[in-house]
Amino acid sequence: MGEEKVKAVLSLDNCILPDEKIKSTPSKADGLSVDDEVDIRILGCDFIQSGGILLELPQVAMATAQILFQRFFYSKSLVKHSYEHVAMSCLFLAAKIEESPRRVRDVINVFHHIKQFWNEKPFEPMEYMGNQFFISKNAVIKAERRILKELGFCVHVKHPHKLITTYLQILDNEKNKKLVQLAWNYMNDSLRSNVFLRYSPEAIACACIHIAARKLKDQVPLPSNPPWYFLFDVSLDEIEVSLISFQFLGCFLFVFCWLTLSLSVFSSDGLLHNPISIQSEETFSS
Numbered sequence: 001m002g003e004e005k006v007k008a009v010l011s012l013d014n015c016i017l018p019d020e021k022i023k024s025t026p027s028k029a030d031g032l033s034v035d036d037e038v039d040i041r042i043l044g045c046d047f048i049q050s051g052g053i054l055l056e057l058p059q060v061a062m063a064t065a066q067i068l069f070q071r072f073f074y075s076k077s078l079v080k081h082s083y084e085h086v087a088m089s090c091l092f093l094a095a096k097i098e099e100s101p102r103r104v105r106d107v108i109n110v111f112h113h114i115k116q117f118w119n120e121k122p123f124e125p126m127e128y129m130g131n132q133f134f135i136s137k138n139a140v141i142k143a144e145r146r147i148l149k150e151l152g153f154c155v156h157v158k159h160p161h162k163l164i165t166t167y168l169q170i171l172d173n174e175k176n177k178k179l180v181q182l183a184w185n186y187m188n189d190s191l192r193s194n195v196f197l198r199y200s201p202e203a204i205a206c207a208c209i210h211i212a213a214r215k216l217k218d219q220v221p222l223p224s225n226p227p228w229y230f231l232f233d234v235s236l237d238e239i240e241v242s243l244i245s246f247q248f249l250g251c252f253l254f255v256f257c258w259l260t261l262s263l264s265v266f267s268s269d270g271l272l273h274n275p276i277s278i279q280s281e282e283t284f285s286s
Contacts, residue, residue, distance in 0.1 A: 015071060015151075015154065015197065016197065016198065016199070016200070017074055017194075017197045017198065022074070022194060022197070022198065025037065025073070025074055025077075026073075026075065026077035026080075027073065027077045027078040027079055029077070030078075030080065031079070032077070032078055037078060041069075041070065041073065041078075041192070041194075044069050044073075044083045044087045045066045045069060045070075045087075045191055047083075047084070047087045047111065047114065048066050048069060048087050048090060048091050049062050049066070049188075049191075050114050051087075051088070051091050051107065051110045051114060052065065054110045054113070054114070055091075055095070055102050055106060055107065055110055057091075057095055057098075057102070058098060058100055059161070060098050061094045061095050061097075061098040061100050062091070062094070062191075063157070063159055063161070063188070064094035064097055064098055064155075064157045064159075065087075065091040065093070065095075066191040067157050067191065067196050067197070068090045068093065068094060068147060068151070068155060068157075069087055070194055070197055071151060071197060072090070072147050072150060073086070074194075074197065075150045075151075076146075081143075081146075082139070082143070084111070085139045085140060085143045086143050086147065088107055088108065088111050088136075088140045088143070089140050089141075089143035089146075089147055090147065091107060092104055092107045092144060093144050093148070093155065094155075095107075097155055097156075104137055104140055104141070105128070105133075105137070107140065108126065108133065108136045108137060108140065109125065109126055112125075112126045112136075113125075157196075158201050160187060160201040160202070160204045160208070161184065161187060163201055163202060164183050164184060164205045167205055167209060167232060168180060168183070168209065170231065171209075171222065171223070171228060173220060173222075176220060178216060179209075179212055179213060179216060179220055182215060182216065183208040184208075185212075186207075186208040186211055186212060187204070187208045190204065190208070199238060200234075202232050202233060202234050203234050205232075206229045206232055206234045206239055207238075207239045209222075210222075210239055
């Protein structure tokens, strides 16, 4: 018998997950409810966004980190892995991927500061040579290795942000600052959902432009005959399904006002053990 040949395909396209994997997550299999899983995912992404701003990282690094965070927890369970350590590791890794590296010490200190703020505790820096710092450092490094292994070292992300600018230039709307800003806001908010793991960057960019044009008080006319999105090889079905995801995320954020899970839910090892309690926090702008 001859040896079976294995063909490897290299691609720079984003990782699109099948519906079966989206619906049947490891966290759900471990008994975590869908609503609670969504809560923790949004919290983790908000954690990353806040940390990235304090670290003065470019938005592309924060976006990459949030997508890696979402991807990882479609392979591993939130019940068995600390969302906090994974969030720190994703930001630490994404900063290197997007050529804006930050020291692991700085990442840990920033997340420590955010936790103190969320818990309304006085700001006290973490002792650099203390036991807590070394525990956190080892956890972040181990989580980074676990993320790379689980994702098969496929950490390239094609972001729709640049596509929005390019598409609006083609549509002669790049000078409409309100339209550009609103489309970018929808793009950044959608990072807290699984949209980037379900649809192509082209479809997401078109969906953001479409909903931004509809939401502006002064309606922005877009070509309809033929439809403008045909130019970018995107169908109406893709846009409509993406919009449903955006609307769900918008309703969720409006009702809970950037939910924050009580950190007391997690034990010292960072794993989820108790039912989730929710507390409101100030709105965090994109």
